[in-house]
Amino acid sequence: xxxxxxxxxxxxxxxxxxxxxxxxxxxxxxxxxxxxxxxxxxxxxxxxxxxxxxxxxxxxxxxxxxxxxxxxxxxxxxxxxxxxxxxxxxxxxxxxxxxxxxxxxxxxxxxxxxxxxxxxxxxxxxxxxxxxxxxxxxxxxxxxxxxxxxxxxxxxxxxxxxxxxxxxxxxxxxxxxxxxxxxxxxxxxxxxxxxxxxxxxxxxxxxxxxxxxxxxxxxxxxxxxxxxxxxxxxxxxxxxxxxxxxxxxxxxxxxxxxxxxxxxxxxxxxxxxxxxxxxxxxxxxxxxxxxxxxxxxxxxxxxxxxxxxxxxxxxxxxxxxxxxxxxxxxxxxxxxxxxxxxxxxxxxxxxxxxxxxxxxxxxxxxxxxxxxxxxxxxxxxxxxxxxxxxxxxxxxxxxxxxxxxxxxxxxxxxxxxxxxxxxxxxxxxxxxxxxxxxxxxxxxxxxxxxxxxxxxxxxxxxxxxxxxxxxxxxxxxxxxxxxxxxxxxxxxxxxxxxxxxxxxxxxxxxxxxxxxxxxxxxxxxxxxxxxxxxxxxxxxxxxxxxxxxxxxxxxxxxxxxxxxxxxxxxxxxxxxxxxxx
Ligand code: ASP
Numbered sequence: 001x002x003x004x005x006x007x008x009x010x011x012x013x014x015x016x017x018x019x020x021x022x023x024x025x026x027x028x029x030x031x032x033x034x035x036x037x038x039x040x041x042x043x044x045x046x047x048x049x050x051x052x053x054x055x056x057x058x059x060x061x062x063x064x065x066x067x068x069x070x071x072x073x074x075x076x077x078x079x080x081x082x083x084x085x086x087x088x089x090x091x092x093x094x095x096x097x098x099x100x101x102x103x104x105x106x107x108x109x110x111x112x113x114x115x116x117x118x119x120x121x122x123x124x125x126x127x128x129x130x131x132x133x134x135x136x137x138x139x140x141x142x143x144x145x146x147x148x149x150x151x152x153x154x155x156x157x158x159x160x161x162x163x164x165x166x167x168x169x170x171x172x173x174x175x176x177x178x179x180x181x182x183x184x185x186x187x188x189x190x191x192x193x194x195x196x197x198x199x200x201x202x203x204x205x206x207x208x209x210x211x212x213x214x215x216x217x218x219x220x221x222x223x224x225x226x227x228x229x230x231x232x233x234x235x236x237x238x239x240x241x242x243x244x245x246x247x248x249x250x251x252x253x254x255x256x257x258x259x260x261x262x263x264x265x266x267x268x269x270x271x272x273x274x275x276x277x278x279x280x281x282x283x284x285x286x287x288x289x290x291x292x293x294x295x296x297x298x299x300x301x302x303x304x305x306x307x308x309x310x311x312x313x314x315x316x317x318x319x320x321x322x323x324x325x326x327x328x329x330x331x332x333x334x335x336x337x338x339x340x341x342x343x344x345x346x347x348x349x350x351x352x353x354x355x356x357x358x359x360x361x362x363x364x365x366x367x368x369x370x371x372x373x374x375x376x377x378x379x380x381x382x383x384x385x386x387x388x389x390x391x392x393x394x395x396x397x398x399x400x401x402x403x404x405x406x407x408x409x410x411x412x413x414x415x416x417x418x419x420x421x422x423x424x425x426x427x428x429x430x431x432x433x434x435x436x437x438x439x440x441x442x443x444x445x446x447x448x449x450x451x452x453x454x455x456x457x458x459x460x461x462x463x464x465x466x467x468x469x470x471x472x473x474x475x476x477x478x479x480x481x482x483x484x485x486x487x488x489x490x491x492x493x494x495x496x497x498x499x500x501x502x503x504x505x506x507x508x509x510x511x512x513x514x515x516x517x518x519x520x521x522x523x524x525x526x527x528x529x530x531x532x533x534x535x536x537x538x539x540x541x542x543x544x545x546x547x548x549x550x551x552x553x554x555x556x557x558x559x560x561x562x563x564x565x566x567x568x569x570x571x572x573x574x575x576x577x578x579x580x581x
Pocket of ligand 1: 195196197236481482483528
């Protein structure tokens with residue numbers, strides 16, 4: 001090794017020993033004829049002192065040094081007179097005898113500090129400098145620990161990690177595929193896996209019984225803060241299990257990670273049906289760190305000549321405790337907030353239950369104080385509360401009210417980042433109707449088994465069929481999802497028919513799986529977790545990009561290596577591709 005210790009290692013007990021350290025120059029300060037350098041590596045920062053009183057005589061060379069130079073220093077550990085309690089090495093410094101420049105550095109385009117002056121695009125271009133910053137290093141360390149602990153848990157539960165191919169045939173997970181042209185098979189293409197779904201099922205047919213993989217998946221979708229074109233899943237599958245077995249096994253994984261990574265013992269996860277989640281929270285990924293559940297008042301408010309309510313399918317609201325004294329201005333601002341296109345509500349109504357016990361509302365014209373009291377009772381409101389009400393078509397109203405609920409939760413400080421409330425959402429619908437294409441789509445994916453009792457409904461009322469599917473939701477974030485699978489060829493064929501595939505199309509695309517079902521497929525089921533999201537949640541981050549070493553930007557570009565990029569004419573020719581503009 002070029003060094004005897006790291007820059008985070010030395011303590012007062014080491015005083016007096018000779019050491020050699022290597023690292024990057026964080027900062028240089030000159031004071032009273034002495035030079036101080038903060039030397040940084042992955043493990044920490046150590047103060048170096050270049051002093052006339054030591055044998056040090058390389059003052060000319062010292063002048064050449066600058067930020068981010070890589071140096072190797074030899075010296076003696078000494079107790080510091082001016083201790084720095086903020087860093088673990090703050091009791092000592094190195095009295096440097098000699099040093100060597102291992103590599104100089106040009107001036108970095110932004111400061112390598114926690115609060116850097118570099119904007120996102122610049123930091124991504126120089127990601128290797130950005131990754132030298134503490135925040136990013138900590139995020140990647142957390143990610144590493146999560147991966148190791150996942151492997152530990154899975155290994156101790158007899159799961160075997162098996163790699164599946166990256167060049168595959170399209171898997172229908174609902175997103176667009178990335179495709180790769182095949183040189184050896186002109187005119188034919190591979191697809192990159194949106195997930196290893198069909199492979200993990202085939203591994204169950206192959207008898208592996210318990211599989212997992214921490215695996216890259218690819219989906220060509222528009223990007224947001226919590227999406228990347230390539231992302232990582234903890235992908236899992238088990239044989240001879242019921243839904244209950246899967247939920248308990250992976251609740252175990254989640255609890256293990258909570259315990260080891262966050263030091264938290266989380267009680268058993270509650271379960272909520274999809275219908276309940278939609279009805280009470282307006283979303284299938286409810287944040288249950290706080291209440292503020294929806295209260296439906298449709299029956300109570302109709303028939304009072306208020307057209308908006310009379311014409312609405314659903315009238316529902318939330319109760320914001322302690323907000324009755326919101327000003328006109330605050331309420332107008334909230335109304336504008338819900339009317340923004342992202343939320344898309346037509347309006348917002350309110351009832352204030354004043355601290356003076358008087359009820360005031362934006363619909364006073366139509367509702368008597370007695371009516372308002374009845375509505376307030378439905379909300380179980382008390383003086384000091386504010387009821388925020390929306391009306392319209394059921395699904396849209398619930399969606400908009402769900403967004404408002406989250407916003408109010410944030411504004412009232414009810415979504416504490418240090419609190420974690422996981423839950424399982426179960427009994428999803430199997431299918432989703434698309435009005436535009438006039439056909440059903442699988443809500444999860446086409447390999448998901450319907451709930452047994454609902455199978456006959458596939459012929460009569462497919463929209464009402466429940467799926468044997470489940471999601472793990474933590475603090476309003478969908479961390480994972482999975483299902484019990486179909487393992488019978490006939491049922492799988494029927495599912496494809498309901499999804500609008502002809503038997504020939506289904507056979508052409510998924511014949512390999514359906515044929516495999518004929519060779520003794522065990523009952524099986526599984527789940528996959530969004531690893532980047534989970535790390536982001538545990539790390540208290542906003543964007544999954546901060547927990548990925550080399551992420552893409554919103555345009556799907558890697559600005560460091562500058563790709564996607566064109567390929568040479570020769571490559572195009574070889575692949576028999578022509579760009580048509
Ligand atoms: N393959 C599914 C997904 O990526 C997860 C699963 O059903 O196991 O969402």
